[in-house]
Amino acid sequence: MNKGHSIMEYETVELDDENGELVIIDQTKLPFKTEILRLKTQQEIWNAIYLLQVRGAPAIGVAAAFGIYLAAKEIGSEDYRAFYKEFQKAKDYLDSARPTAVNLSWALKRMEAVCNRNKDKPVKEIKKALLKEAEEIRDRDVSVCRQMGEYGLSLVKPGDGLLTHCNAGKLAAVRYGTATAPMYLGAERGYGFRIFVDETRPLLQGARLTAFELHESGLEVILICDNMSASVMRSGWVNAVFVGCDRVAANGDTANKIGTSMAALAAKRYGVPFYVCAPTSTIDMEMKTGDDIIIEERPGEEITEMWFKERMAPEGINTYNPSFDVTDNDLITGIVTEYGIAYPPYTESLKKILAESLYGYVPQL
Structure with missing residues (x-):
């Protein structure tokens, strides 16, 4: 320790x-x-x-x-x-x-x-x-990550309320993170963001990791349960959602930590821009749609007893514990990469961004 x-x-x-x-x-x-x-x-x-x-x-x-x-x-x-x-x-x-x-x-x-x-x-x-x-x-x-932060920062303004899910921060990368990169760069430049962090059940990456690292860095953080994101969006407190991504399909469907699609659905309902921060290394053109992405299923004990002092579910109860879900491309406002922001139709914009990446350099803004 x-x-x-x-x-x-x-x-x-x-x-x-x-x-x-x-x-x-x-x-x-x-x-x-x-x-x-x-x-x-x-x-x-x-x-x-x-x-x-x-x-x-x-x-x-x-x-x-x-x-x-x-x-x-x-x-x-x-x-x-x-x-x-x-x-x-x-x-x-x-x-x-x-x-x-x-x-x-x-x-x-x-x-x-x-x-x-x-x-x-x-x-x-x-x-x-x-x-x-x-x-x-x-x-x-x-x-x-820094380049994604610059592009992401161009989508928001000082004083905005932001929401993120899971941990796509420094702890998920070497530095800056993906979805948190705009937040860190904004903090360096005095943007004064107010950041809502979903706790992210069942492994609590939002509560344990994102809230922790942002708070340690001096940002204003408000931790909420996953089922509260729609409420804060409805209240007008969130101006943009930034989430990370583990895989992007050719049509723009994305796989991220379980619960991401619920935040995207709420954002769509309340007119909040929903951005996925995805380095080009996560774009998999061999996956035509999100249906092709293999979703890892993890042990049910993560739901029933992990983090609890005592078991919080009946013994012998059946569980379903997918680690990720797929956010359909029509719920995504834009996909932020190090080569720029992809917008619908993603089948065209992602191809263009990948073509840019073949030059082998990261463009500077």
Whole structure:
């Protein structure tokens, strides 16, 4: 346990290459305890992703990149075929940790591509190239989140009330976050936002993480239960909703933490703009619609007894606990990316943004 330090002083995900460790904040212990985990084995890293000790699409991608680099580093063979076989085994293992967040497979595919591009080089050089790629994935996350923050900030004005769901903040990325990036940049520039945070049942990422990190950063935060979002929108207290995203389908349907679609429905009813902050790495053009996205289902105990001093549901009760839901594209006002804001029809605007991303740079506003 670390006392006397703000959560903002720690990196969400970092690499200790000298000691061969992936270093993360254990997000399951927040806000009561700030515990830094140092993960050495692939099983430890897999568990950290599955158990949500590290979570959020961007942070998962960075953790996967560093994790597979550490796996590659431990492969002893200097023969490329033998090395690559072990690399693929480790890649497939990490990729199985969480099926919905596309950044996991995206980062692992990028790392695999490094192996393929350098297959004629000594294995020692391939390992160096893998480290460089993992570091680039981390650094890119920071610049991407800041750019999304700039675009998101252009959609609101000083004094606005904002609402967010789950945690798409610094704890879900390396810095700034996705949906919270406009909030952090606005705070730096004196916008004076009032931010409503859904608690986000059943794992309480909004209450434990988003409210915690925004409050630690000095922003005005109002925590509400998930079923209160429609009420605050009806009262006229919310001028825009910003949420994160784990996967975007080609038609603009998005998968995000369970309950996101309910906030989108309420926003549509009360005329509140609903924005999804999604780095281009989360756009999956192979998924034609949200119906194609695999939704992770988690243990029912998260509903019936997790966080409670005593079990709060009858023994033997049936449960259904999907971790994500799909927000239909007609409920989304715009999708904020690092290359600009996509508007309907998304089948056209997302293609255009992905074409921009092929140039390989992040545009500066």
